[in-house]
Amino acid sequence: MLDLNAQHIHMHQAAADKSAALALLGEVLVADGLVAPGYLDGLRAREAQGSTFLGQGIAIPHGTPETRDQVFTTGVRLLHFPSGVDWGNGQLVYLAIGIAARSDEHLRLLQLLTRALGEGDLSEGLQQAESPEAIIGLLQGAPQALALDGELVSLGVAADDFDELAWQGVKLLKRAQCVEPGFNASLPLGQSLPLGDGLWWLSSEQSVQRPGLAFVTPVSNLEHQGQPLNGLFVLASMGEAHQAMLERLCNLLIEGRGQELSQATSSRTVLEALGGDVPADWPSAQVPLANAHGLHARPAKVLTEIAQAFEGDIRVRLAGSESVGVSVKSLSKLLAMGAHRGQVLEFIAEPPIAGDALPALVRAVEEGLGEEVEPLPAPGEAEQAVIATQPPESAIEQAALRAGDQVNGIAASPGIAIGPVLVRKPQVIDYPKRGESPVIELQRLDAALNKVHAEIGTLIDESQAASIRDIFTTHQAMLRDPALREEVQVRLQSGLSAEAAWMEEIDTAAQQQEALHDQLLAERAADLRDVGRRVLACLTGVEAEQAPDEPYILVMDEVAPSDVATLNAQRVAGILTAGGGATSHSAIIARALGIPAIVGAGPGVLGLARNTLLLLDGERGELLVAPSGAQLERARSERATREERKRLADEHRMEPAVTRDGHPVEIAANIGAAGETPEAVAMGAEGIGLLRTELVFMNHSQAPDQATQEAEYRRVLEALEGRPLVVRTLDVGGDKPLPYWPMPAEENPFLGVRGIRLSLQRPDILETQLRALLASADGRPLRIMFPMVGNIDEWRTAKAMVERLRVELPVADLQVGIMIEIPSAALIAPVLAQEVDFFSIGTNDLTQYTLAIDRGHPTLSGQADGLHPAVLRLIGMTVEAAHAHGKWVGVCGELAADALAVPLLVGLGVDELSVSARSIALVKARVRELDFAACQRLAQQALMLPGAHEVRAFVGEHC
Ligand code: PEP
Numbered sequence: 001m002l003d004l005n006a007q008h009i010h011m012h013q014a015a016a017d018k019s020a021a022l023a024l025l026g027e028v029l030v031a032d033g034l035v036a037p038g039y040l041d042g043l044r045a046r047e048a049q050g051s052t053f054l055g056q057g058i059a060i061p062h063g064t065p066e067t068r069d070q071v072f073t074t075g076v077r078l079l080h081f082p083s084g085v086d087w088g089n090g091q092l093v094y095l096a097i098g099i100a101a102r103s104d105e106h107l108r109l110l111q112l113l114t115r116a117l118g119e120g121d122l123s124e125g126l127q128q129a130e131s132p133e134a135i136i137g138l139l140q141g142a143p144q145a146l147a148l149d150g151e152l153v154s155l156g157v158a159a160d161d162f163d164e165l166a167w168q169g170v171k172l173l174k175r176a177q178c179v180e181p182g183f184n185a186s187l188p189l190g191q192s193l194p195l196g197d198g199l200w201w202l203s204s205e206q207s208v209q210r211p212g213l214a215f216v217t218p219v220s221n222l223e224h225q226g227q228p229l230n231g232l233f234v235l236a237s238m239g240e241a242h243q244a245m246l247e248r249l250c251n252l253l254i255e256g257r258g259q260e261l262s263q264a265t266s267s268r269t270v271l272e273a274l275g276g277d278v279p280a281d282w283p284s285a286q287v288p289l290a291n292a293h294g295l296h297a298r299p300a301k302v303l304t305e306i307a308q309a310f311e312g313d314i315r316v317r318l319a320g321s322e323s324v325g326v327s328v329k330s331l332s333k334l335l336a337m338g339a340h341r342g343q344v345l346e347f348i349a350e351p352p353i354a355g356d357a358l359p360a361l362v363r364a365v366e367e368g369l370g371e372e373v374e375p376l377p378a379p380g381e382a383e384q385a386v387i388a389t390q391p392p393e394s395a396i397e398q399a400a401l402r403a404g405d406q407v408n409g410i411a412a413s414p415g416i417a418i419g420p421v422l423v424r425k426p427q428v429i430d431y432p433k434r435g436e437s438p439v440i441e442l443q444r445l446d447a448a449l450n451k452v453h454a455e456i457g458t459l460i461d462e463s464q465a466a467s468i469r470d471i472f473t474t475h476q477a478m479l480r481d482p483a484l485r486e487e488v489q490v491r492l493q494s495g496l497s498a499e500a501a502w503m504e505e506i507d508t509a510a511q512q513q514e515a516l517h518d519q520l521l522a523e524r525a526a527d528l529r530d531v532g533r534r535v536l537a538c539l540t541g542v543e544a545e546q547a548p549d550e551p552y553i554l555v556m557d558e559v560a561p562s563d564v565a566t567l568n569a570q571r572v573a574g575i576l577t578a579g580g581g582a583t584s585h586s587a588i589i590a591r592a593l594g595i596p597a598i599v600g601a602g603p604g605v606l607g608l609a610r611n612t613l614l615l616l617d618g619e620r621g622e623l624l625v626a627p628s629g630a631q632l633e634r635a636r637s638e639r640a641t642r643e644e645r646k647r648l649a650d651e652h653r654m655e656p657a658v659t660r661d662g663h664p665v666e667i668a669a670n671i672g673a674a675g676e677t678p679e680a681v682a683m684g685a686e687g688i689g690l691l692r693t694e695l696v697f698m699n700h701s702q703a704p705d706q707a708t709q710e711a712e713y714r715r716v717l718e719a720l721e722g723r724p725l726v727v728r729t730l731d732v733g734g735d736k737p738l739p740y741w742p743m744p745a746e747e748n749p750f751l752g753v754r755g756i757r758l759s760l761q762r763p764d765i766l767e768t769q770l771r772a773l774l775a776s777a778d779g780r781p782l783r784i785m786f787p788m789v790g791n792i793d794e795w796r797t798a799k800a801m802v803e804r805l806r807v808e809l810p811v812a813d814l815q816v817g818i819m820i821e822i823p824s825a826a827l828i829a830p831v832l833a834q835e836v837d838f839f840s841i842g843t844n845d846l847t848q849y850t851l852a853i854d855r856g857h858p859t860l861s862g863q864a865d866g867l868h869p870a871v872l873r874l875i876g877m878t879v880e881a882a883h884a885h886g887k888w889v890g891v892c893g894e895l896a897a898d899a900l901a902v903p904l905l906v907g908l909g910v911d912e913l914s915v916s917a918r919s920i921a922l923v924k925a926r927v928r929e930l931d932f933a934a935c936q937r938l939a940q941q942a943l944m945l946p947g948a949h950e951v952r953a954f955v956g957e958h959c
């Protein structure tokens with residue numbers, strides 16, 4: 001947690017520049033045991049990606065995702081630089097707040113810190129501060145204003161009595177982060193004040209984070225202490241923040257206008273009467289935030305920069321919130337929102353600028369605010385993936401499987417499993433709705449929470465797999481969550497049993513998370529439900545059903561962490577689930593336990609009769625129901641072969657890949673970031689066959705300068721220790737836009753301005769990248785290639801630039817080539833081959849353009865198979881042309897790692913295969929099994945086949 005402790009502030013430090021300041025900070029963090037020495041690299045890398053200057057003389061240096069494992073304990077250390085340190089662009093820093101955080105705690109830290117910053121400028125005060133206490137005083141800022149906005153007013157809420165109405169008010173204050181757990185318990189319910197006109201007043205100073213006033217009215221008229229109860233104020237009191245509002249309220253009551261509040265039908269009326277924040281009636285636009293770590297410093301900065309270009313007020317709030325929002329121009333306010341992935345942002349802009357500002361902001365958020373973002377799942381997808389509710393019996397019956405059926409699901413954990421079925425369905429647990437008394441029920445609940453906590457502790461101790469221990473640690477934290485317990489306690493007041501109150505609260509909390517349509521949060525909801533069931537079973541004394549002793553295939557809708565205790569890998573041969581995706585708990589658990597698994601196989605698997613024999617292939621995602629003797633025999637021998645092959649492949653991963661008849665094939669790795677290089681080398685890579693440089697560009701809010709890029713490329717070359725590096729110049733545009741590179745929207749981006757076409761429109765950016773590459777080589781083998789070349793002029797223009805630059809920056813071992821990704825390039829390969837040094841075939845794009853199937857098409861992409869003879873012919877033509885001129889050819893698309901494609905690519909004469917690091921050992925082993933002459937014959941025959949399906953069957957039969 002952000003702990004502004006005087007001992008953590010190092011006063012009167014001096015640093016010549018930012019680099020020295022970071023080194024000093026690194027030393028302090030290491031000395032205090034928060035981080036390992038490697039964290040300093042993270043601090044530097046983070047600054048290289050973009051300055052951490054926050055404003056007001058403050059910077060917030062922190063590490064990168066790659067250096068999170070260097071953090072031992074979350075915490076902050078503050079260095080005071082009275083002479084200032086230039087943090088770039090002349091921005092002077094007087095206080096560096098170094099953050100050590102392992103994950104998204106980082107966001108939370110920023111949120112707390114920025115909330116503490118006042119509106120004014122702290123620079124001068126920080127510079128002149130003489131003591132740690134003075135710094136703390138400044139950071140804690142001016143007295144906070146009373147929060148009173150639409151979020152804190154709720155009219156016509158369901159409540160049966162005063163206590164329930166008070167609870168609704170507390171909930172508003174909690175949601176607005178005005179109060180912490182403990183506030184509710186501190187409210188003196190018995191000392192509520194009647195104000196007249198059916199209005200009541202309650203207040204507490206305990207557990208208040210920031211002052212706020214909630215106002216709630218009941219849906220139907222109530223009574224309290226023999227008087228009408230038509231509206232209730234709940235004040236989270238801090239200092240004098242509420243004085244002005246209180247005076248307005250008193251005047252209003254004296255004027256006899258209390259009914260304006262008790263009978264209000266709109267929150268605006270209440271806010272106007274009390275002087276609260278009334279939302280502006282301006283144009284607005286909404287957009288979901290997809291950034292993995294939410295609106296943290298870097299994306300927030302991009303947003304402020306866009307907003308600052310407009311003259312006028314632009315605000316943002318979470319959609320659905322009634323707040324007035326915060327200024328998009330203020331970095332600290334944006335960070336204080338703590339918006340995370342999946343939440344919808346609503347921008348509101350002054351009418352004169354709204355027409356331009358709103359679309360620009362929405363587009364920037366959609367484009368990831370300078371970060372590469374995974375699209376959010378479509379509404380409903382996330383829930384379907386993780387909610388462990390059993391499909392209806394009718395759906396199960398309709399889809400029920402029969403002997404001989406073959407089903408394809410999602411391959412979740414490799415291996416072949418054979419065994420009888422055990423279908424485990426969720427147990428239905430009955431429990432009484434009403435309890436004895438709130439006190440007794442709370443005692444029962446606490447006892448159950450403690451018991452389950454201890455049981456999970458035992459599971460953590462026994463578990464070998466870190467990923468499973470992590471899940472259980474989260475479950476323990478949920479059991480100890482004071483807010484959850486407090487909410488249940490309130491429900492107990494209405495006479496519910498511990499079971500009913502607990503399950504109601506679990507359901508509400510889980511539904512709230514599911515509603516955000518975020519995969520991660522939806523998985524948290526699944527965790528909540530799992531913890532919920534475990535506590536319910538404990539409260540009711542229901543035991544989990546016993547599994548049979550023989551090795552069986554466990555079939556469930558979803559595997560929950562609480563099932564792990566019964567998943568003895570000796571007895572559970574395989575796991576098959578109806579629901580779930582590749583990242584669901586079922587898949588994670590199966591992989592962690594090393595149990596072969598298929599997930600998402602559909603409801604039919606739940607209708608399988610007990611003891612039906614199943615054959616499950618977790619690598620291919622294939623399931624056979626009641627397989628024949630011959631099928632079983634084949635599967636058993638394949639299992640033995642695969643396991644042995646993997647073991648042997650790993651053993652020989654560092655050796656070259658040479659066919660049985662002595663033909664060598666170079667096996668290299670595809671990587672996206674410098675940090676992946678050492679692992680690729682350790683996994684047997686003979687070089688990097690494709691460095692995708694897009695990430696270097698996407699991790700910045702503007703095109704990275706030469707020094708930044710050079711540092712990245714040097715890291716790769718250094719880790720390669722003399723092995724060759726093939727770098728692809730920036731390949732963005734079309735479907736992969738760069739936020740700071742404005743491009744008109746295109747009807748069909750895959751056929752639009754992308755790859756080299758785009759780079760040639762901004763030669764300055766291409767030139768900087770080429771300079772950085774040439775400067776980083778230092779005599780080491782460097783190969784540069786251009787993406788998406790479609791005609792010879794593009795190649796010649798790009799090549800000419802390299803030729804011009806290499807005079808200035810000579811490189812001893814340089815080759816320049818192109819990617820063959822567009823059929824036109826393959827077709828003119830005989831011409832291109834005279835000029836290039838090499839070709840690298842990008843089969844992912846080459847296949848989509850040859851077959852006219854969008855590689856990401858939801859239904860057709862399965863047919864975009866690079867083994868289509870049309871694609872193979874283009875590869876063959878490319879190799880022939882290159883070899884005729886003594887040039888080499890690589891393949892760096894996914895096809896290069898496909899076991900059925902390797903013999904054909906080798907047979908067509910491809911010299912290098914570049915694959916993901918984890919495929920290297922197996923691809924090398926595959927090459928060693930082959931006979932080059934036989935592969936050549938096989939390839940020629942494959943070219944004569946009509947389609948990809950036939951090619952796969954043909955290779956499968958012959959190799
Ligand atoms: C390809 O198209 O095969 C390729 C390697 O490039 P990318 O997948 O990055 O488009």
Ligand code: MG
Nearest residue numbers: 821842844845
């Ligand atoms: Mg490509």
